[in-house]
Amino acid sequence: MHLRVILPIIGDTFIEQIRSEVSAWVSPGTEVDVVSLDHGPASIESEYDEALAGPGILQRVEEANADGVDAIFVSCGADPAIQAAREITDLPVVGGFEPAMLTALTLGERIGILQVLPNVLPMLRSLARRYAIGERLGTIRVIDLPVLGLSHGDDLVDRLVEQAASAVCAGEADVLVLGCTGMLGVAAAVQERLAADGLVVPVVDPTAAAVLWLESQVRMRLTASRTTYLTPPAKERIA
Amino acid sequence: MHLRVILPIIGDTFIEQIRSEVSAWVSPGTEVDVVSLDHGPASIESEYDEALAGPGILQRVEEANADGVDAIFVSCGADPAIQAAREITDLPVVGGFEPAMLTALTLGERIGILQVLPNVLPMLRSLARRYAIGERLGTIRVIDLPVLGLSHGDDLVDRLVEQAASAVCAGEADVLVLGCTGMLGVAAAVQERLAADGLVVPVVDPTAAAVLWLESQVRMRLTASRTTYLTPPAKERIA
Amino acid sequence: MHLRVILPIIGDTFIEQIRSEVSAWVSPGTEVDVVSLDHGPASIESEYDEALAGPGILQRVEEANADGVDAIFVSCGADPAIQAAREITDLPVVGGFEPAMLTALTLGERIGILQVLPNVLPMLRSLARRYAIGERLGTIRVIDLPVLGLSHGDDLVDRLVEQAASAVCAGEADVLVLGCTGMLGVAAAVQERLAADGLVVPVVDPTAAAVLWLESQVRMRLTASRTTYLTPPAKERIA
Amino acid sequence: MHLRVILPIIGDTFIEQIRSEVSAWVSPGTEVDVVSLDHGPASIESEYDEALAGPGILQRVEEANADGVDAIFVSCGADPAIQAAREITDLPVVGGFEPAMLTALTLGERIGILQVLPNVLPMLRSLARRYAIGERLGTIRVIDLPVLGLSHGDDLVDRLVEQAASAVCAGEADVLVLGCTGMLGVAAAVQERLAADGLVVPVVDPTAAAVLWLESQVRMRLTASRTTYLTPPAKERIA
Amino acid sequence: MHLRVILPIIGDTFIEQIRSEVSAWVSPGTEVDVVSLDHGPASIESEYDEALAGPGILQRVEEANADGVDAIFVSCGADPAIQAAREITDLPVVGGFEPAMLTALTLGERIGILQVLPNVLPMLRSLARRYAIGERLGTIRVIDLPVLGLSHGDDLVDRLVEQAASAVCAGEADVLVLGCTGMLGVAAAVQERLAADGLVVPVVDPTAAAVLWLESQVRMRLTASRTTYLTPPAKERIA
């Protein structure tokens, strides 16, 4: 199987890190490659960033389609351009929000999302309503670190544990979802720290959830419904 | 007052028609200008089209902001890039969906939307859920005419009346919303035809609803909340 | 255009104040007159008061209809007898709740209502559910001043700011609605005081929202659906 | 126990019939009296009628309170002035809608209401939303007989059976509620006729449900919450 | 009338206490008997306990059916096996949750449940959603006493009052429901203590609510819908 990861931001800085992380989750034999955008924002922390990234993501989806990959992961916690992508490809496509949230639904009653900045809260709340899974969204907590600060934030785990523990103790979360796909490789550490404090709650890594979701869809040979994701009518479009 | 209409598609074909229609609705003394996009689709009939139009719309919003206009109408029934636009300007900004739906809420119990193609149904249903007003959305009916066929569709009113009457008689709609801002200047005719058939239900024109909504917001000096629409953090962005 | 304001309480005390306030919001050329009731309560602060005011309001609606006015504003934050009124007139009729709430929906994610007394909370919560817009109602806060104390409450703005700031800081409101139409002429001051404290959130004045809503409906020639608001069957009724 | 029935319409025509019907449902030893209104409509078939009946109902509630009765039934399927009544008395007060609907909830998944005229549909739908029990309201069917025609409608049972059977066969109802308290003494016949046709579904009589509900509340010594139904502040009120 | 109480736990310890309590609520002439289980848990405080009790409860339901009783009360706040029971008998059957919650709905806006241990919270929340009455569930508070500790917990009333007062003062409850049918004979005392503290809110006893509910159903001759509770197909089943 060939998995294409679309990093919906400009620059190559994170490509190796993402490839390494995704490769750690895939099944033996799954090939992984990662592409970023030529046009768009340096990170996605607002609806504005998300809109700017849209055409670049869709161009990468078309390329992935042409390249004959088997599945596409748009590595961002806000699911940018995911519905649009499903309209133009038969390949399974997910972002980081939907698989992580659905994974969390089987693990506990109320979901708490841990996020980077307050800017993204309304976008995530809207997304949960859009998918009609908002009833079990208990809280969204922010750690006040921008996306680009995550990788060198020595205290990232501390901040996540602090917000997670506060949400769990307040009865607002039974399962946690890391809301940003840039929070790489810390889910297990957060889960362990919480358990050490007596809070035995799962912490869902959105990259892992997305990758395994895609592998499952490929194995089940499931593709998006064409009565929901209709092929866009042919017309002039200027890139 | 100065109203800027952003037509979120490429080409100048509809600019005069839109300007004329919008000008018919504004208060005396309100100045109207209409701009279209350099990059994007020829019409918006899918999430794919909507995503492609995003950056072009936001560029026009920034220009409107710089030009000192008072309000912005993105003339499309799918509210493309509206939330993103509110993050980057203090001006009132609406699309064609939200004001028409909210206007309809005061007029009758169940709202029926009349739309162009089946492709847009999931997008509108998602939008209604996103705004949390979906409980009173009774039905969405399609007339099976593409956007670009609306202006020379001699039978546009016939098709709208047929679908509207069917929805009202089935008990699925008490008030109708024209779901595409390209359905210009026909709301009154549809409403009259329905009334002549004994179906006294209002038909909301999305252009009228949007324009009057914006005028009201300007007169009330209301702008979007900065705890919902936070200013995007500064960062590198490549257009 | 001729706008009739029905003040759904007994006494003439507030008539001039309301006329002056409403006149400040209407378009040039709109005529405003204000009537109060012969029978009913001195203020509306309970479902009991609302029910007592019902027949008097409907009598005034019938008079307005006969007088040939163009629109009717029932100046009360609890929308008393509004649905009944729509059954007996083709004129646009709104109270103070519905237009303010719908206006707020486009401005921010969660709505916070500022109200006079705890007595009105269940009534407003029920109203939000009735209109099916309750999902985005974040909180209702009370300032503990009765309606008749609002006009000489020197600290009205202070109390509103205090409750508003508390709601916004608790993450329970992104946009505020003044819940009582007796809170005249203070919305802008509250909004400014909040902004000065760094809380850039809009504050919706229900009188302004209602008046502009009605003007828009008149300009769009929209009247209530007769499949929702059916004309009551003829029968004996004793006033 | 002393049960006061308030018939929220003018005229004495139905008093004996209601008294007889209610008496058939109460426990041995319960005293029943029935009063109608001096002011109000001849029947309640619209929000307009409901609003006109409000002050008269509340006057009767105050009298019942002064008379030392134990419980109050406002005999109407639209629950007129019920919330207002609870604000001014410690006695249990119900109308015909709430107890019948709650009784139905334990009997089957989807509730079908059988009603007199299309005029009342939006009022009932709003009521269901107001009480937050609308999710299980499957359908409302009308038999197209006005309230005042129910008593001499020889075909009342036929019409009810026809609509009930249609709703059940369409999968829209598993339990039926007679929506008008003027549909006296026919629930059992409708239920039997449906069962004879192989449709074993319960049919709830709103008068029975209300009367037994009140007896239960009296026996449990439960009265309405004063944090929901606060005592209205003292003020001038002109009847 | 003959009422069968099924105590869904093993052992005879509580039989006399339950019989005495239930007998205090029934109408004159109603016969009460109480049976417990041969197989199952000593108390129900988890979904695990509930599942273990299922077959034993259903065996007792079949026996009650054969014995010709008139109604069945499964005395547990988690409504164990209630839906299954309705499939195999025409007798009215309720547990302790549904009647108490529905009774509470008419008494106040938001319901607060008082429960024994945190273990039962998700089960009750799920139950409220299952019945589609969760929108008005304000809070569930625990008193941290196991079921088997309730009878000799001298401070049971103190703990209930403490949690109830906290919930009411926080605006999370207007009416309280005792969530465990083992909290016998304390509802009135809790209600009085709260009223003495100025919190005039009703406290619903689940045993009383269930018993009176069943008596009402018997008097109305209502049985469960056979389109919701279909008779299970014949097949081999090994006990």
Add this chain to the structure above:
Amino acid sequence: MHLRVILPIIGDTFIEQIRSEVSAWVSPGTEVDVVSLDHGPASIESEYDEALAGPGILQRVEEANADGVDAIFVSCGADPAIQAAREITDLPVVGGFEPAMLTALTLGERIGILQVLPNVLPMLRSLARRYAIGERLGTIRVIDLPVLGLSHGDDLVDRLVEQAASAVCAGEADVLVLGCTGMLGVAAAVQERLAADGLVVPVVDPTAAAVLWLESQVRMRLTASRTTYLTPPAKERIA
């Protein structure tokens, strides 16, 4: 990895068929064994059957726990005893409903479930509400074949295609879920037949969805939240 399948019915008839089917879906190296019950029903087609199977399932869960397996699949479309099971083991446990429904959520807007008999409809609707994913459940269609008739129903695929096509054409389903885990090995055929008729909609096999879900959870090392699924208190329990 070692996967234990619990077939929650008596008898060995289906064990080989289930083992073969599950084995076809697991990853290379995953060991599969299947156990059935000593006590319980021959198939699960009602809440009654589900309750009877409960203790037997939980006994098998405890054995699986003791045997050191890695994950447990209770092979039934009604998720029997799943929540109870999660309380007593740290292993991932799912039934056939939850993973299939969550898988379907990413594939299309409205989910249509195909089921065996009308008996199971209320149970599945309740389950969807319990999980709070009911908003996107479009329809449940039955093929009127009992579970035990599925394996020799030559026309199983025909019946599934007929109901599926009807649901899709009526606009009630965009993605289909086989609602019974006894519908083995037909999902692909149904999907192909629908596609051949121009209905390009995915058909989710619940066995495949459950098995891959469990493998993903094991790979992510996620276990159920102990604030939702608390360990049951120790007490006497008689099997």
